[in-house]
Amino acid sequence: MEEKYIICEDSLEGIFTAVYDAYALREGHDHLHVQVGETDNYRLFATYLHSQPDFGKTEKVVRTLKERLGEHVYGSICRAAASDEADKGDAVYHTVVDGITGGHGERTMDNLRNPYVARAFALARRTANEVHHELEFIRFQELKQGVLYSRIGPENNVMPFVMPHFADRLSSEDFMIHDENRGLFGVHPARGEWYLVSGVEQGTAGLQEAIQYSDQEMEYQELFTIFHKTIAIRERHNRRLQQQMLPLRFQDYMVEFLQK
């Protein structure tokens, strides 16, 4: 039978809408694929369908996933969908199919024999690992107005998973996290609810230059840099190990590595 590809937008809403559309076709799932974003390399004997993100369809999928597979699996699927890998759409779609048709429920992600589940599991784990790293390595800088500001450059879309942690931890602070790779801002007003702002790339051109730090900021950066340097034991110096634990792509955003 002919392969069919559903092309969708690169977002949680886009992927879930595509999953809905795939089910709506009622043609079985074996020859259906969900693809995130356009491809440069179309296959000859395949049909391509386009799916537009739809809020209503997304909600239905979310409700079904939570009811049939449980919150835990739903969380893993969201993390897999936040990955930056091209095949995430298909992995998510067929994992959902396997969980629902197989009736695996809360154990859906345990079926690692299924290649799609194994792939979704791996993608979710990668996102979760990067989220964990960002919780550790994000550095806030205090601006003149008292707002805490942080730049990050993650591979996966970690923002929705990073924000709740800091919203709880720094509940009485105004803070903002800026994902440079996606032009995405996570904003938290003190004692308020956090939200995401996207699509403001044009306005951020002069952002770095316009930033003014508070009077104390440089002092604390310097104090921490000194602390960071002092706490290492000379007889045990091991840069390779340091780099293994703290990859360079994070170091570019961390105050203790900027002042050399």
Place this chain on the structure above:
Amino acid sequence: MEVKIAPQMSLMDKLKILADAAKYDVSCSSSGSSRKNDGTGIGNTVSAGLCHSFGADGRCISLLKILFTNECIYDCRYCINRRSNDVPRASFTPDEVCNLTMEFYRRNYIEGLFLSSGILYSPNYTMELICETVHRLRTLHRFQGYIHVKAIPGADPLLIQRAGYLADRMSVNLEMATAEGLHEMAPNKHRKTILKPMRQIQNGIAENKNELILYKHAPRFCEAGQSTQMVVGALPESDYQVMSVAESLYEKFSLKRVYYSAFVNVNEDKQLPSITAGPPLLREHRLYQADWLLRFYGFKVDELLTKERPNFNMAIDPKADWAVRHLEVFPVEINRADYRLLLRVPGIGVKSARRIITARRFGSLTFDDLKKMGVVLKRALYFITCSGRMMYPTKLDETYIVQNLTYQNQMGKGEKLPFLLDGTPYRQTSLFDEGQMLEGLNVV
């Protein structure tokens, strides 16, 4: 409260001196406590712990690790801050510690505070200073992040109890594995005075658990438990002695963690071994590996070491070492073996063992599936079968397996060691030049 400080010293200078003085304390974890922010202040804790940075030595930096003061009335041989050393001395004020902690924490530099101290005037005086500082941090600043404080041996039990209700974790350092060793190294310290607060904290935690069952909002006492550390390589104690002490600390004192610290001769004391080859990092690494085997893999010290074989094999890790000496239990069938047996297979860890157990309910597993689950096949393949077949035809023979495992090491593809990489003293190849390393294995 009056605190002795050098008035002209800047905060920067103090931080330099007191972080430098604290760096030999190994404990860095911020795990074991899980607490949401209550809306009145700053901070929460995450049960898995977070490492906010890594130093040039590759050790994690999770807490603002400082001494309150490096003035000390004791004269321990191994300690840089001993009374007889001529080093710059400094003391923080409680407010300075609080401000540093708060400002670092807001910027997500740290997960909390690790406060230790030299003994200023007396154990009680020092413990009171620590309590006062932490109390201020918790009440005045409403700090709800992680706090680890030292219990000063010899301090009044009431002060230790007070600290326990403010901190997430407390620790008392055992310093040396044997009581005689401690006496030799630290003439002012005694095993008894170290074990006393340790027992008190253990009992405090146990009582607190009962209170929490009755009253959900009872104040928490050392939620993240207690830890300790031992210096290894300063005295000729064996790995067997060290691990036996660790085992009894876990069993009899319910410790969360025991840390091992490779000896660094900071004082160039004549009675201490000189470590021209650098600190015994490989030995320390083997001790940590064995420590994990005790805590998560169901091993007992007597299975790993004996009086006749008191030290770990430096060429292969303790688990592989156990496996090659117990080939009668192998090969293990992945699709049938129970969790405990899976954990005994080199190359299978806690996570992959759990994944195997859950995944095989859906059908039998292949070597390819295992690979995806995170099993390190190049180590495991000698010890396992999938549906009755081995991955490659191999011999279930001690010499053969050891040769293969160590050959991988030589090729740089075997065991991942954290410190062979950077011009540091231990090189895998040099291990094989020294024949005695392999004696325990009867391999030449």
